[in-house]
Amino acid sequence: xxxxxxxxxxxxxxxxxxxxxxxxxxxxxxxxxxxxxxxxxxxxxxxxxxxxxxxxxxxxxxxxxxxxxxxxxxxxxxxxxxxxxxxxxxxxxxxxxxxxxxxxxxxxxxxxxx
Amino acid sequence: xxxxxxxxxxxxxxxxxxxxxxxxxxxxxxxxxxxxxxxxxxxxxxxxxxxxxxxxxxxxxxxxxxxxxxxxxxxxxxxxxxxxxxxxxxxxxxxxxxxxxxxxxxxxxxx
Numbered sequence: 001x002x003x004x005x006x007x008x009x010x011x012x013x014x015x016x017x018x019x020x021x022x023x024x025x026x027x028x029x030x031x032x033x034x035x036x037x038x039x040x041x042x043x044x045x046x047x048x049x050x051x052x053x054x055x056x057x058x059x060x061x062x063x064x065x066x067x068x069x070x071x072x073x074x075x076x077x078x079x080x081x082x083x084x085x086x087x088x089x090x091x092x093x094x095x096x097x098x099x100x101x102x103x104x105x106x107x108x109x110x111x112x113x114x
Numbered sequence: 115x116x117x118x119x120x121x122x123x124x125x126x127x128x129x130x131x132x133x134x135x136x137x138x139x140x141x142x143x144x145x146x147x148x149x150x151x152x153x154x155x156x157x158x159x160x161x162x163x164x165x166x167x168x169x170x171x172x173x174x175x176x177x178x179x180x181x182x183x184x185x186x187x188x189x190x191x192x193x194x195x196x197x198x199x200x201x202x203x204x205x206x207x208x209x210x211x212x213x214x215x216x217x218x219x220x221x222x223x224x225x
Contacts (some may be wrong), residue, residue: 035215037163045155045163045206047215061115061214068157094164100153102174104162 002026002103004096011110012086022096022105029077030054032099033062036070036081038092039107048094049081064090086112116209120218127223133194134219137207142187144211151210154183154192158203166205167192195222213224 008020049070069082096105117140154167167183207218
């Protein structure tokens, strides 16, 4: 059974950093592109980062480019999202997703507030 | 970025009835490889999104055949026949032909 379990969320002040993790199991992690998608409270979905199978290629929308870094450790079947210079508008539930969203984690809440 | 326009925003339905959701893109979603990367998701209340349809018309594993997707180019439709209680929630389309991937604004299917 495919499982994606996010961790690392919480309350953080504006301008600070936070790192999210996603532990994957039930499939060959190194064979899949992975992504982070977020959802602000009572809002729609926004794609925030994608990483290739080897980790050599990463993609970000302008809204997070230069502040967020996606990475992976295939040996540990783990995905990460380093979030720097956080803003209040980054407040959201962050989901780890496999490929084009065939499978999603349960999500982790990030609240950016002073 | 490709803008995905979903309609309607809210869709009242009756159990056992049919529902249709439209998703239009601001540019063609046909990739240079000939595929069209338009997908549909359902987010039930309090849950993560789940994939229903991938690449326009392919049902994901375990998705009942009451769900069907169609369309081409810039105009796509998700149809749900014989609506059941577990079908209620927010539906989203996603294009991943062009970077960055972009979602539609969502359609709430409700009684």
